[in-house]
Amino acid sequence: xxxxxxxxxxxxxxxxxxxxxxxSGVAVNRPATIxxxxxxxxxxxxxxxxxxxxxxxxxxxxxxxxxxxLHLHLMLGGWLAYGEQGPKKDSHFQVxxxxxxxxxxxxxxxxxxxxxxxxxxxxxxxxxxxxxxxFDSRLTLEAFRKRxxxxxxxxxxxxxxxxFLAGIGNCYSDEICFDAQIHPxxxxxSLDDTSVERIYHSIRKVLTEATQAGGYxxxxxxxxxxxxxxxxxxxxxxxxxGEPCFVCGTEIKFETLTGRKMFYCPTCQKED
Ligand SMILES: [Zn+2]
Numbered sequence: 001x002x003x004x005x006x007x008x009x010x011x012x013x014x015x016x017x018x019x020x021x022x023x024s025g026v027a028v029n030r031p032a033t034i035x036x037x038x039x040x041x042x043x044x045x046x047x048x049x050x051x052x053x054x055x056x057x058x059x060x061x062x063x064x065x066x067x068x069x070l071h072l073h074l075m076l077g078g079w080l081a082y083g084e085q086g087p088k089k090d091s092h093f094q095v096x097x098x099x100x101x102x103x104x105x106x107x108x109x110x111x112x113x114x115x116x117x118x119x120x121x122x123x124x125x126x127x128x129x130x131x132x133x134x135f136d137s138r139l140t141l142e143a144f145r146k147r148x149x150x151x152x153x154x155x156x157x158x159x160x161x162x163x164f165l166a167g168i169g170n171c172y173s174d175e176i177c178f179d180a181q182i183h184p185x186x187x188x189x190s191l192d193d194t195s196v197e198r199i200y201h202s203i204r205k206v207l208t209e210a211t212q213a214g215g216y217x218x219x220x221x222x223x224x225x226x227x228x229x230x231x232x233x234x235x236x237x238x239x240x241x242g243e244p245c246f247v248c249g250t251e252i253k254f255e256t257l258t259g260r261k262m263f264y265c266p267t268c269q270k271e272d
Pocket of ligand 1: 246265266
């Protein structure tokens with residue numbers, strides 16, 4: 001599932017392409033992807049201008065000039081493409097938005113994911129459970145320590161909890177734990193001050209590096225895009241079961257932790 005780096009990469013790439021663009025066409029091939037009658041959805045969107053694209057955690061909000069938002073959550077398997085032509089047949093995409101300049105934004109793989117047209121008020125309501133963004137300037141080390149204090153869960157589960165921090169999921173929780181050299185199944189309550197500080201810095205370091213590398217999405221965003229997915233080959237533990245640790249050579253271990261995949265180096269990452 002796309003996480004903060006993937007969605008931030010999409011936001012930064014799409015913003016200059018979409019901002020100020022007027023929607024001239026809407027195709028909906030899977031009505032379950034949207035939240036209202038197809039004709040109502042189309043009528044409401046055609047003629048609207050995208051003012052800007054906002055990211056909240058793993059969510060994207062396309063702000064429209066009538067005060068509504070298009071709320072996108074890619075969930076598992078969702079992806080985006082942009083250009084004069086789609087990388088696959090149009091029928092392959094659940095929704096396509098076409099703009100006055102002839103380019104289109106293609107929404108693919110939205111089986112669990114969705115694209116909902118909502119009011120600003122509903123958007124605020126839907127996002128209110130999200131924890132702070134890891135890059136929020138108010139999330140200082142001291143503020144992070146306060147959020148960690150009293151937490152009872154395991155480290156990986158806590159990092160991937162959207163109410164704790166918004167935007168981290170299965171892949172980056174493992175990468176952050178590896179960077180901080182702490183076992184992902186360590187109890188948060190057992191972490192000392194130094195460990196909490198290492199995690200705080202690793203969160204920003206790993207997410208920054210992954211965003212700059214283009215995240216791990218497989219599909220290019222545009223036909224000439226060579227950046228998207230650049231982080232896929234840079235994961236140090238995620239999806240590397242049995243492969244040697246880049247630091248010590250030990251085989252990367254795979255387990256499940258309360259239903260989540262968990263990859264770690266048993267030598268570099270101790271539980272205490
Ligand atoms: Zn190692």
